[in-house]
Amino acid sequence: MSLPVPVTGVVGACLRDARERRMVLPKQAADALDIGLPALLALEEGTSLISPAALETLTGLYRSPDDAALRLLLVRHFGRDGAVVRDREPGHARRFAACADSAHLIRWQSTVILPGPLQTPHYARAVGERPVPRTGAPRATSGSAVYLVDERVIQRGGESARLMARQLDHLQHLLDSGTDIRIAPGTRPLPQPAGHLVELHLPGGPLWARPGPGHVDYFGTSGFAAAITASLDTTDTAYTRDALKRAAHAHHALAAEPGDKQQATTGARPCP
Template sequence: MAAHSLGFEGDDNVFPLEPPDEDSAGAAAIVAEWVLDRRLELKLEAKQVATAAETSPSTYSRIETGRGRVHPKTVARVLDVLGFKHGPDRQVFMELVKEAAGKGWLTSFHDAAPGFIRRYYSMESRAYLLRTLETRVVPGLLQTPEYARAISSHTLPADGVGMSGRIVELRMERQRRFFAGERAEAAFFFPLSVFDPEIGPRRMIAAQIEHVIGLAETPGVMVRIIPPRLPVGLTVTAITLLEYKTGSKSNELIYEDHGDVGQYYMPRARTRSLFENRRAMMELVWSVAMEFDASLDALRAKLEEYRD
């Protein structure tokens, strides 16, 4: 996927024409998506927005496509024209723009994960609703440090095992930020088989199950157990639906994790059919998942197996 950027030239700073790495591409793509959708919702032509914002059509195009350098005052005027004059919606936009410029907390973990992983973490932190389907391991947001360390040690190549500590540090910081204060409502779908691989001592697996149960009992977090054999063929490690809200409109994005690469799908003309196909697949999986109470009972029964 081609990288996009929203670069700003300010009096005191100059952001790059292209992002320093892949971290920012997803954030810039969402900014561009929302600006375009908002303009279409208002039934405005791009030239009308540009004129009202006192900028050229080519400059506005750079905002809407997420490419090139734009002065921050110009972006502010565009947001005004589109109805984002103040409040949380404008704040969300500006935070995404900051992330798109590669200035977020994830830049300090450049050595701990590839760009597509860091890019996803950035996208995840901006969502107000998250639904994730994991088929092989415990979802990352639910992992204990010991489990995360064991998973990293088992999946890293021999020359990368030394990075396990930094990877765990990144995952724990991701969790801390996600669960601190106001957060997205989150639903996690996975089979009980994620606890079966012998990646560590039984006490570690038991502690991991207990941790999942504890998180599932907190407000805004739901865990649903799915059958070991799904009605659809999945070739991805994980797939997540993220939902963002600006004004009265919700915007969705689907992220697929193939293990060594990540892919985004948005309900735009270019990827609409792929997005709709994956969303339908996820809805089918959700429809066969155990209800919440039954899922908790299944987890408690699994915990007793590891305690015996």
């Protein structure tokens, strides 16, 4: 039987995240299921499908709030290899964050608003997003990330030019600190529908996610991988720095005008 990718990857990443945040050793979890350590790691890596009974045991051990949502993912998509998985249950943002934490490589492409990890709190509130609360033991992220952003995203002024100016200052600081941010020239728009597309390389293999309002869609396969690679090949650090500086200068100039309600470029709010 083929495994229902990407269900196995999502469930496995959430289980690993919950175990580590509760500081439960892998052997303790394996003993709770009466299985060997390699079998437990296979569940967490998404290379083996967990049974509903084993899922209940582990979520109970970890005191995880995601038991019901993960069960629904299993029930709805059992055996459907390559299906699109829509997670619209409460806590979907937390589960997406767990997948991102488990990834050793993330390639995030955005055409409308800035990716969540790049947002300032004020920008996040303006676009209707909220930071994901992370409880329990802190977990070091080992993955590397690339953020590919359409240039038109940083040209949108929003209702407050000052808000966007501060956001752009933050992006420049992140870039100077080593964050891999790429700005795709507006003359070459990113080849995807409006929104985010996130490529997550999990231990069990890659999957793709498209966060949306109130849900996250997961894909086991995607034709966007080659498009992301091609887009990255057309970007460079020098252009990114210049684009950020130009956009920041424009928004700071607008922020200095009376009323701080001037709109930049398109006049659109920084949201979908």
